[in-house]
Amino acid sequence: MLTFLHISDTHISGDAAYHPPWIPAPVVHPNRGAELLVEAILALPFAIDFILHTGDVCADPEEADYQRARELLQRLPGAVYLLPGNHDSAEYMESILPDGQKLQVLRDAQVEVGGYRLVTLDTAGQGDIHAPTLGDEQIDSFAAALDSAGEQPIIAAMHHSPVETGVPWLDEEMRIQNGERIQRILRAHRDQLAGVFHGHIHQQVVAQEDGVLYVCCPSTWSNLAGHPVVREGVADPLTPGGFNLVMLRGGRTFVRRFNLPLIKP
Numbered sequence: 001m002l003t004f005l006h007i008s009d010t011h012i013s014g015d016a017a018y019h020p021p022w023i024p025a026p027v028v029h030p031n032r033g034a035e036l037l038v039e040a041i042l043a044l045p046f047a048i049d050f051i052l053h054t055g056d057v058c059a060d061p062e063e064a065d066y067q068r069a070r071e072l073l074q075r076l077p078g079a080v081y082l083l084p085g086n087h088d089s090a091e092y093m094e095s096i097l098p099d100g101q102k103l104q105v106l107r108d109a110q111v112e113v114g115g116y117r118l119v120t121l122d123t124a125g126q127g128d129i130h131a132p133t134l135g136d137e138q139i140d141s142f143a144a145a146l147d148s149a150g151e152q153p154i155i156a157a158m159h160h161s162p163v164e165t166g167v168p169w170l171d172e173e174m175r176i177q178n179g180e181r182i183q184r185i186l187r188a189h190r191d192q193l194a195g196v197f198h199g200h201i202h203q204q205v206v207a208q209e210d211g212v213l214y215v216c217c218p219s220t221w222s223n224l225a226g227h228p229v230v231r232e233g234v235a236d237p238l239t240p241g242g243f244n245l246v247m248l249r250g251g252r253t254f255v256r257r258f259n260l261p262l263i264k265p
């Protein structure tokens with residue numbers, strides 16, 4: 001039995017005037033979303049075992065961004081596992097965020113959490129930053145990490161998704177280009193896999209393929225459209241920021257979305 005929160009794509013910035021270059025319209029500052037996230041989590045009326053952040057912790061690979069992220073994320077309760085995304089600097093993440101207590105950076109890693117094996121894959125910084133191609137060595141070590149779990153139940157996490165969706169923009173520009181290889185490895189463990197938790201696409205998405213559940217939680221700050229004719233990243237201003245509650249009970253995975261207040265720029 002495990003209860004955790006899945007958060008992603010906070011894009012925290014040390015620049016008070018930060019505006020993402022890919023959104024021409026006025027947009028809420030990402031730190032506001034992160035502040036609302038912290039407030040919402042602190043107000044939850046139940047205990048959680050840990051928080052999983054699936055990457056794009058910060059907006060830019062700047063030291064000031066990580067200092068600000070550390071201040072904000074340290075307010076969260078319990079252990080916070082942080083994966084790098086394509087906007088992150090792995091170097092600053094590893095040198096600034098870990099606090100020896102609650103904030104832990106996981107790249108290609110595995111940790112024991114309440115009887116589950118959390119196995120993470122660092123998909124950031126491999127070729128095309130939005131649609132990476134993973135190398136043989138990394139794929140093999142991911143497979144070995146899953147194998148080493150034995151009979152234990154597994155939670156898998158990564159920033160980019162390996163699955164095809166049918167949304168042209170997501171499939172051509174936002175997924176792991178050799179994702180089929182990752183899927184094949186995950187599929188071999190489907191009987192013990194609670195789910196694959198990812199970010200990157202800034203949408204609330206659930207996909208199921210060959211008995212493997214793939215879940216993306218929304219960004220806390222700016223969400224994007226996803227439907228059969230989306231060919232590029234399009235802001236979805238009516239979708240508020242949010243996070244997911246994940247409850248694992250026996251072989252069941254229950255995911256519940258929590259919305260943050262919809263704030264206008």
Ligand SMILES: [Fe+2]
Pocket residue numbers: 009011055056085087200201202
């Ligand atoms: Fe992102």
